[in-house]
Amino acid sequence: MRSLLVIVMGIALVGQEFRKRDNKDRQEFAGRIVCVGCTLEKQEGGAEAQCTLHAKHAQGLLRVDGTLWTFVDNARGHAVITNAKLREKEIKILGWRFPKAQYIEVSKYQIKEGERWVPYDFCKT
Ligand SMILES: [Zn+2]
Structure with a gap:
């Protein structure tokens, strides 16, 4: 009886653990790579981004919906944040989003080069 109780408690504890994201949870995010600080600075009530001092023009995604x-x-993610060659390029990112956060964890992405989409898969680079 006691061992049954331990097993039941064990199952309850495991049930409380958060599930890690899975490949099937990935979504596509379309937009343009921009410098986050410069974008915040240029808008109404703009931030004092000090891009050159600290953030070094860290890049983010301006989605087609304007977010x-x-x-x-x-x-x-680091390559997408720091590679200045990607700035202002159209991009489609496959990645994960998280509840209540505007954060994307990058899995892979495609960049529009002229008329074609060029895939970047990290396994190959
Ligand atoms: Zn900047």
Whole structure:
């Protein structure tokens, strides 16, 4: 009886653990890569971004719906945040979003080069 109670409690504790995101949870985010600080500075009630001092023009996504998103700064996100060659390019990102946050964790992305979409898959680079 006691061991049954321990098992039931164990299951209850496991049930409280948060599930990690899975590949099937990824969504596509379309928009344009912009400097987050400069974009915030240029808008009504603009921020004092001090881009050159601290953020070094850290990049984010200006989605087609006009919302501004930042990226999780991990191995995959870091390249998108820091590669100035991507700035002002049209992009489609496959990634994860998180409740109540405008943060995207990048899985992979495609950049529009002229008329074609060029995929970037991190396994190959
Ligand atoms: Zn900037």
